[in-house]
Every structure is written in C-alpha cells, then in structure tokens.
Amino acid sequence: MRDHYLREAFFDGLSVIDVDEMLQRIAEHTTVKGEWDTGVISPSLVATECRLARLKIFLGDDPQPGLKHMAVRGGRPDPITHLNFLRGFLGEGMVVTALKTAMGEGRIFGNAPTLVFKWRYRGDDIQLSMWNQGMVFAGHPDMLVFSDDNEMEIVQIKTPSIFKFERLQRLGDEDALKSYRPQMATEMYIGRKLGYPIRRSHLMMVSWEGTPKIDDPHCRIVTLPWHDSLTTIPEQVAREIVQDYDRAYTMSLWPEPYPEHRSSTFPCSYCRFARLGNFSTIACTEQQEWERHAETGLTRITTPLPEEDDPKIVPIRRRRRSA
Ligand code: SF4
Numbered sequence: 001m002r003d004h005y006l007r008e009a010f011f012d013g014l015s016v017i018d019v020d021e022m023l024q025r026i027a028e029h030t031t032v033k034g035e036w037d038t039g040v041i042s043p044s045l046v047a048t049e050c051r052l053a054r055l056k057i058f059l060g061d062d063p064q065p066g067l068k069h070m071a072v073r074g075g076r077p078d079p080i081t082h083l084n085f086l087r088g089f090l091g092e093g094m095v096v097t098a099l100k101t102a103m104g105e106g107r108i109f110g111n112a113p114t115l116v117f118k119w120r121y122r123g124d125d126i127q128l129s130m131w132n133q134g135m136v137f138a139g140h141p142d143m144l145v146f147s148d149d150n151e152m153e154i155v156q157i158k159t160p161s162i163f164k165f166e167r168l169q170r171l172g173d174e175d176a177l178k179s180y181r182p183q184m185a186t187e188m189y190i191g192r193k194l195g196y197p198i199r200r201s202h203l204m205m206v207s208w209e210g211t212p213k214i215d216d217p218h219c220r221i222v223t224l225p226w227h228d229s230l231t232t233i234p235e236q237v238a239r240e241i242v243q244d245y246d247r248a249y250t251m252s253l254w255p256e257p258y259p260e261h262r263s264s265t266f267p268c269s270y271c272r273f274a275r276l277g278n279f280s281t282i283a284c285t286e287q288q289e290w291e292r293h294a295e296t297g298l299t300r301i302t303t304p305l306p307e308e309d310d311p312k313i314v315p316i317r318r319r320r321r322s323a
Pocket of ligand 1: 050051052053256257258267268269271272274275284285
C-alpha cells in the first residue's frame with residue numbers, strides 16, 4: 001500500500017539506488033560524528049520514564065562510574081543492545097539515503113547526524129529561565145523535510161524488530177504514539193522555538209527483518225500534528241529536572257528508584273544503569289560512587305582492599321577479647 005509520500009519515496013529510493021552505492025552512503029552516514037551534550041533537555045531524556053535515570057543522564061553519569069560505553073544495559077556492556085544500536089544506525093542511514101535520492105536535496109532541509117536543534121529557554125517559567133540563564137533544550141531530528149504541500153515536517157526514523165513492528169501493526173497508531181509522543185513532541189517544540197514552521201512529525205517505522213518475497217517492504221507511518229498543548233510535555237520534564245536536582249543537592253534526596261523486586265522488568269530491565277548492586281556492579285542508587293569517582297578516580301569496586309596487617313583492621317575475635 002503506497003498511500004504516503006514518505007513511503008513512496010522510500011520504495012522509489014530503494015529502486016533507484018543500487019546496493020554498492022547504498023552501502024557507501026550508509027558508511028558515510030554512520031561515520032559522521034554527531035554532537036551530544038549533557039546538561040540539556042533532549043527528546044530521549046523526555047522519553048525516559050524513571051526520574052532517577054533522567055537526572056543521572058542529565059548530569060552526564062556514565063552507566064558505571066568511568067565506564068565509557070554506549071551499548072550498555074544494567075551497567076554492563078550488552079550484546080543485544082549493541083545489535084539494536086547497529087540496526088538503528090544502519091537502518092537510519094538506509095532510509096535517509098533512500099529519501100534523499102527520491103525526494104531530491106531541495107526538499108530536505110537537513111538530516112541526522114549533522115542536523116542539530118538547540119534552544120535556550122526564554123519564557124515566563126521562572127524555574128526554566130533561572131536555570132543557568134535559561135534551560136537548554138537540544139535534539140537531533142532524523143530529517144527535516146518539505147512535504148508535497150511544501151510544509152515543514154520532521155521525519156523520525158525507527159527500525160524496530162519485526163516482533164515490535166508486528167505488535168504496532170496490531171495495536172495501531174495510538175500504541176506507537178504512547179511510546180514515541182514525548183520524543184516527537186520535544187523535537188517539534190525545539191524546532192518551532194528556533195523559528196522553523198514545523199507542522200507535524202512523522203514516525204517512520206521500517207523493518208528489514210521478515211521482508212516479504214512479494215509485496216512492499218515493511219514500512220508504517222504514524223503522524224503527530226503539532227498542537228500548542230504539546231508544549232507541556234518537554235517543559236514539565238524540564239521543571240521536574242530542576243526540582244529533582246535542587247532536592248538532590250540541597251537535601252541529598254534523590255528521586256525514588258523503582259522497587260528492587262522490579263529490577264528485571266521495564267524500565268529497569270532496559271536501563272543503562274543497574275538497579276541492584278553487587279561486588280562487581282554499582283547500583284543506580286549509589287550516587288556517592290559517581291561523585292567519588294569524579295573526585296578520586298576510584299569506586300568501592302576499584303579501591304584495593306586494605307593489607308591484612310593494616311592496624312586499622314581489627315579482627316572480630318581480638319575485638320571481643322579486649323572488650
Ligand atoms: S535501574 Fe531502574 S530505578 Fe535505576 S535508574 Fe534505571 S530505571 Fe531507574
């Protein structure tokens with residue numbers, strides 16, 4: 001079914017361009033280094049449900065103190081997350097290339113990873129204006145394009161697994177928007193604040209898994225039109241970040257984590273941080289370990305154990321005897 005200009009352009013692009021050129025363009029797309037900031041309200045931060053995870057990401061906490069690794073889950077490098085990232089980046093490169101080829105550069109205002117939206121808050125909200133002379137909102141929309149009617153629109157590319165894709169087909173647009181609305185709203189919000197007349201955002205979901213032998217490849221478009229009420233989504237999260245930050249640093253009260261018994265269910269099971277700590281992993285609640293690492297480069301895991309004959313270590317038996 002070809003009832004959307006983006007789907008049509010995607011299939012046309014795949015027909016026009018051949019495999020070797022596509023691979024070359026995907027390689028170029030995926031090797032350009034994007035610019036990612038911490039201390040900003042980004043679309044993915046707004047989409048993060050857990051307030052503790054949100055604050056830690058905002059502060060720039062690594063998944064474990066000092067662990068610089070992107071494909072991480074539960075505080076550890078994770079092969080499944082790695083494959084998901086690869087699928088996402090390669091799929092994005094493929095869709096961007098196909099759309100640019102079919103639509104022509106003239107209809108593409110910009111695309112990831114070089115398209116960056118960044119805006120410092122200017123408005124009536126006292127919390128957001130006072131934060132560092134204005135809270136910064138920043139994002140990397142996948143594509144900013146002109147529609148057939150010459151209206152400005154964002155294209156948000158997702159390459160879910162075939163299982164998720166089929167689930168979204170079954171449950172319909174509202175189910176897809178439930179997960180992606182915060183991200184789509186935040187991208188439109190920042191772009192519009194920068195002065196771009198963005199009218200809507202399209203979630204373009206593509207899966208090359210389970211590609212049928214006949215019929216078109218899997219591609220579904222879900223559209224979220226701009227409405228002023230969407231402003232509340234990013235601004236509310238930004239206010240919560242300010243409140244959580246103030247509570248954490250004035251009263252040492254960090255946002256409540258999810259209960260330990262839920263560590264193996266969403267969102268903890270998908271989180272880059274570990275809900276539970278042990279001898280080799282630092283839990284998301286051990287904030288002092290991130291602070292200690294920032295100051296000394298050490299954590300409770302990397303600190304060497306004291307020497308056995310260290311006079312500060314008094315064996316329990318000796319202590320009992322001298323009591
Ligand atoms: S592990 Fe769970 S509680 Fe901890 S930061 Fe992640 S989502 Fe929040």
